[in-house]
Amino acid sequence: MSISISSWGRLDATPHEVHFLSDRKSVSATLASLHPGLAHGNGRSYGDVCLNPGGLLWKTTGLDRFIHFDDSTGLLRCEAGILLRDIQRMSVPRGWILPVTPGTQLVTVGGAIANDVHGKNHHVLGSFGDHIRQLTLARTDGSVIVCGPDARPDWFSATVGGLGLTGVIVDATIQLRRVAGPWLDTENIPYTSLDEFFHLADESEAGWEHTVSWIDCMSGTGKGIFMRGNPTDAGPRPVPSAHKRAMPFTPPVSLVNGLTLRPFNLAYYQLQKLKSGRGIAHYEPFFYPLDNLLEWNRMYGPRGFYQYQSVVPRQGGHEAVAAMLGEIGRSGEGSFLAVLKTFGNRQPIGMLSFPQPGVTLALDFPNKGEKTLKLLARLDAIVQEAGGRLYPAKDARMPRGLFEAGYPQLAEFLKFRDPGITSGLSRRLIGN
Known part of the structure; x- marks a missing residue:
């Protein structure tokens, strides 16, 4: 279906073909048959990192399920379309909280990883990616990559903060932090x-x-x-x-x-x-x-x-x-x-x-x-x-030029880019 979509900055609203993802087990098959495109969560990015003007978006907010939560360790596995708000409201009454969150909790886990969001405590706990223990990445060639700090760490480093360009994050395992209350x-x-x-x-x-x-x-x-x-x-x-x-x-x-x-x-x-x-x-x-x-x-x-x-x-x-x-x-x-x-x-x-x-x-x-x-x-x-x-x-x-100067690992990152994924930002700053 064709929908006009803008990012949070509302600079413009452009037509997109939107396909809704809801079954994590079929994401890789969907991407293999339906691309090029871009994962789109709750649309809270301000510019064009979450947009693919005139092209396809894979809408991920239907991937919104908790898969497993260990009350004793605070280890949570969830789908990538779930909002940070819903994690907080599930976990805080149980004595756990997300270690790092940005200035809004109305963002998806996938978006938080793809933009490696930060909060008010970077000097203590770093950014969101520092607390991801594993993630599942679907590629448009039909392959699935499971990676983390200790498993395929190169893919993990490319995907955390990777602007959604290495694949579609399907689910993630997050280490929550123990708290006494809210x-x-x-x-x-x-x-x-x-x-x-x-x-x-x-x-x-x-x-x-x-x-x-x-x-x-x-x-x-x-x-x-x-x-x-x-x-x-x-x-x-x-x-x-x-x-x-x-x-x-x-x-x-x-x-x-x-x-x-x-x-x-x-x-x-x-x-x-x-x-x-x-x-x-x-x-x-x-x-x-x-x-x-x-x-x-x-x-x-x-x-x-x-x-x-x-x-x-x-x-x-x-x-x-x-x-x-x-x-x-x-x-x-x-x-x-x-x-x-x-x-x-x-x-x-x-x-x-x-x-x-x-x-x-x-x-x-x-x-x-x-x-x-x-x-x-x-x-x-x-x-x-x-x-x-x-x-x-x-x-x-x-x-x-400012993007290239500010991100010196760009050339290394491009080795991991999925050729079937494109965005307004990638075409503007990296090229097809």
């Missing part, structure tokens, strides 16, 4: 400069598992709110009710604009400053604050938005982040969903995994056409000069 001991700390941010980040690494900050990219001073947390045994207490709301429609123009940005950022900073200090938080609002506003991507209007996430090495990271904030301030463009955090000193598990030691800045920009693209090109130059790279899961327009 609670975290948290602290919010206002900061007024990048110097303060880096001091807080360094100071927090040893004693805090989760660290992240919101930064006011329009202030010109680098002020923001630093948030940190540790799992804790808070005992029995009422779970806060989730007041989920939805953006009911797409406004005719972006609600994120020059009239709203500065007042919003100022108000948000002042509100969070009033809430500064220690507290106990449930894991869902701490890890996934935006999941309570469904369809929040509509607020950017009919033209959608670009998300831009970079990582630059720690040496020179302060200067690179300051330069990016300066460009954003001068442009008059801006973001109120601006996140600044550091990655730990550990090497990525996947050949094309995004996290690397350094500092990462993520921002959303309403699509204003050429004006926005010129700003992003100036940010590209800063990132490339600093020896950094962009996150393909968030990207819709990265130049090929």
Whole structure:
């Protein structure tokens, strides 16, 4: 069936032929008879990594079953189309939790592996791929590859962070982490400069598992709110009710604009400053604050938005982040969903995994056409000069040269690419 599909950035909606996968035992036969195509999970990537414009998508959300869970070891085997949310809601009451999750739990296991997603605790537990013990990969030639850190590790390294280009992930075995309950001991700390941010980040690494900050990219001073947390045994207490709301429609123009940005950022900073200090938080609002506003991507209007996430090495990271904030301030463009955090000193598990030691800045920009693209090109130059790279899961327009410079293992990765798989991103950055 032909369906118009867009990614989370809503930059456009293009026709796709969609085939729904629901039986993991028949995936390899389906791929062998129905390709070229691309696996598509819940569509929460921002750019074209999850799209195959004008082509075929194998929809994986029907592969949503738990296969086996060992309550004594926390080892979970599940199909790749299951949402992280459903794993958390099954496992947390049993005393286990996913060790690493991104800023939304509405992503599939397959998507989390293919993009090697990271969370707020990279300096402690790395990225999602670090906790995969085995996965099953179906190829379009009909073959099936079972791989993991200790079995065919080259295939595993290519597939984790491999952007869905090595095959279709059918199922995965994940090592969950023991927890006392759903609670975290948290602290919010206002900061007024990048110097303060880096001091807080360094100071927090040893004693805090989760660290992240919101930064006011329009202030010109680098002020923001630093948030940190540790799992804790808070005992029995009422779970806060989730007041989920939805953006009911797409406004005719972006609600994120020059009239709203500065007042919003100022108000948000002042509100969070009033809430500064220690507290106990449930894991869902701490890890996934935006999941309570469904369809929040509509607020950017009919033209959608670009998300831009970079990582630059720690040496020179302060200067690179300051330069990016300066460009954003001068442009008059801006973001109120601006996140600044550091990655730990550990090497990525996947050949094309995004996290690397350094500092990462993520921002959303309403699509204003050429004006926005010129700003992003100036940010590209800063990132490339600093020896950094962009996150393909968030990207819709990265130049090929920046991709090749940022991912030096690309040539090795291409040995494992499935010739029957293609995406908008692969055609743009790698070629057919």
